[in-house]
Amino acid sequence: MNSDSSSQQKFDYQFKIILIGSSNVGKSSLFFRFTSDSFEETIPTIGVDMEVKIVTMEKKKLRLEIWDTAGQEKFRTLVSSYYRGAKGIIMVYDVTKRETFTDLSKWANEIEQSSTYQDCIKMLVGNKVDKESERAVTEKEGEDFAENYGYMYLECSAKTGVNSKECLDKLILKILDTPSLLDDASTENNWLVPRNNMPVLINNMPVLVQRNKSCCY
Template sequence: MDGQPPEQAQIRGHRHVCARLRGSKDETDRASMHRSARGMAQVDGVLHPGAAPGQPCIFKLVLLGSGSVGKSSLAVRYVKNDFKSILPTVGCAFFTKVVDLGAACLKFEIWDTAGQEKYHSVCRLYFRGANAALLVYDITRKDSFCKVQQWLKDLEEEFHPGEVVVMLVGNKTDLEEEREVTFEEGKEFAESKGLLFMETSAKRNYQVAEVFNAVARELLRREESKEGQRQRRDAPLTLSERPSQRGRCCAH
């Protein structure tokens, strides 16, 4: 499903013309995505967890992974509780979802990026300023699991350690008989990199909400930890009484 199938030219002599037009369209799409991503990256710079009183904190979450691993299906299942055949994403799709965890509430701004290789460099612009990322692979495709390692490397180049919450997600557990990546392989890789980990099925709605809720809880936990550190740092110092006599280096 990665990339669009080549058009069939009706006239053999015009095939090379169609190829040029197709290449031109791809370049136009990428140029448009670059302009859009640059603008969005500037907007992302003002998105932060802080929110007005009574309003949920806003967190930016990006979905990364190869084409056809089910990123869009996970997003649509989570936001709209729906599942259907979805065309490959071009550039980036955008969703929002308010998450009520009982004791706290937050708002996800979910960016579903294109998985096609030709859009890889452009998609890196979309995850700038992110607070969390889902690295999604297809458990029936070993190559998509290997590709996740490149996306993780991109994140490590963009963010400081611990700056972004990252979860590894093995999707399509409904195709268990076609599995190429074991649960243990995914878990072991996630633990070695300090990532959260779950397997899901967007088709069967298996652990989809649990993935996003786990990320939400970790984001809030880190925010509370940072707030506690800020309060301790900004707290006024209490000076105890000092002895009236100070030790001297030399006696006179």
């Protein structure tokens, strides 16, 4: 997948993709991998963050709007509104923390209730495989959950980059292979790209985006 830093180009399709999952599973680290191929250690996201990424796949120029969402329970009502218009949803858990895997059924139910498109492409991602010695959830368990819910599945490490690019690439290719998701995918929208600690307007309502460095991911 080839990226282009300019967001002012013409494009064939635009896709909204959101990252969801419990707090501290590494969603923000994956977000930075997807948008800048870098690793940053952060504390839990407050509100949401979004970046635009222009890529070319299958000879199509795509405008990706990648959204990172808060995982804390107090933000669940807020986060549910961001499913609207998402063509791809990446649900993340931490392979070293079983409770984040146990919580997946709640997130899956939320997707079912809140997503706009019945054919929305969903991917389950087990993050932090660089901590293999601390693994608490087997790959087979992740595969079985994904198969049961009809999700794509990959394990990765946002820290080392292992399989991180593949997660986004496979999701986008699957969207491109789903005709029902392409019907309105060339329509412009008015979402603004947020910056750290600055408000982003969603339906004319400001939502605070805040990033801070921390010791963990």
